[in-house]
Amino acid sequence: MLGIIEETQILYTVQPGDTLYSIASRFNSTVDLIQEANAIYPPITDPxxxxxxxxxxxxxxxxxxxxxxxxxQPGDTLFSIGRRFSAHYDLLAGVNQLADANAILINHPLWVPAFQYEIHPGDTLTQIASQLGISVQSILQANEGRPGFSRDLLYPAFRLIIPAPSTRNITVVRPPVGEYIASGVHVEGFARVFEANVLMQIRDGNHMIVTNERFTTAQQGAPAYGYFSLELPFDQHPTTEEGELWVYDRSAEDGRIVDLVRVRVYFS
Structure with a gap:
């Protein structure tokens, strides 16, 4: 989808004494990139x-x-970080392999389930949320406290933080929400599932199955969160332009789908 940026983003809270130069140097970025991504220019602030x-x-x-x-940053907890990114603190603790979820260190880097969306002229939060299959509220929470961010006025080239779909036990790292996909799409993420079996399928907007259920084995089984990866072929031609990637587990008791993560995708 137009706007999704597939590159690493560091989410950093400005501390006393910081400058754009020091932040750019610390994280292998540039001042220009940081300014543009956060609208650090008039009328938001002086350059x-x-x-x-x-x-x-x-x-x-x-x-x-x-x-x-x-x-x-000071005052953070896994619960507050999880709330910002619409993610369960168990997921954050497990994927980051934290020995004590109640003792996170200031300045410690944590992986979080999120993507970047670059604003284009005419974009609105309502339109973006609808196209990505997420809620406006989740975007507002993720971008709280950012310069240049307003619900009603979005600056071109400003980068929104977009929470990735997740449950307590599963998150999908790739493809990002809103991605255009074709047969053979590469899917990866982290899961804490029974016997490490991660299940997937793709459906189009008419609920027709494009990719039949397939499975892969995560690198670790529960109670650990294991990395998983699989390429999914199309078994049927999509009947709509948009659809969903489903990643999930099945109940050991009755076989029903549990921990379902649904990722909005578009067919190329």
């Missing part, structure tokens, strides 16, 4: 002027594979 407490998106295109990394 190069930042304030403690602002949450910045710091693009780091050279960092691979691409991820969203949140830098812990």
């Amino acid at each position: 190069y002027l930042i304030y403690p407490g602002w949450l910045l998106v710091v693009p780091a295109p050279a960092v691979q594979p691409y991820r969203s990394i949140y830098i812990v």
Whole structure:
């Protein structure tokens, strides 16, 4: 989808004494990229002027594979970080392999389930949320405290933080929400599931099955969160332009789908 940026983003809260130059140097970014991604220019603020407490998106295109990394600030808890990104704190603790979920360290980098969306002329939050299959409220929560962010006025090239669909036990890292996909799409993520079996299928907008249910095995089984990866072919031609990737587990008791993560996709 137009607007999704597939590169690493650092989510950093400005501290006293920080400058755009020091932040760019610390995270292998550039001042220009940070300014544009956060609308750090008039009428939001004077050029190069930042304030403690602002949450910045710091693009780091050279960092691979691409991820969203949140830098812990004073007062943070896993619960508050999870709330910001619409994610369960168990998921954050497990994927980041935290020995003590109640003791996170200031300045510690944490993986969080999120993507970047670059604003284009004419975009609105309602339109973006609808196209990505997520709620406006989740976008508002993720971008709270950011310079240049307003529900009613979006600046071109400003980068929104978009929470990735997740449950307590599963999150999908790729493809991002709103991605155009074709047969053979690469799916990856993290899961805490029974016997490490992660199930997937793709459906179109008419609820027709495009990819029959397939499974892969995560690198670790429950209670750990294991990384998983699989390429999904199309078994049927899509009958609509949009659809959903389903990633889930099945109940050991009755076989019903549980922990379903639904990712809005578009067919190329």
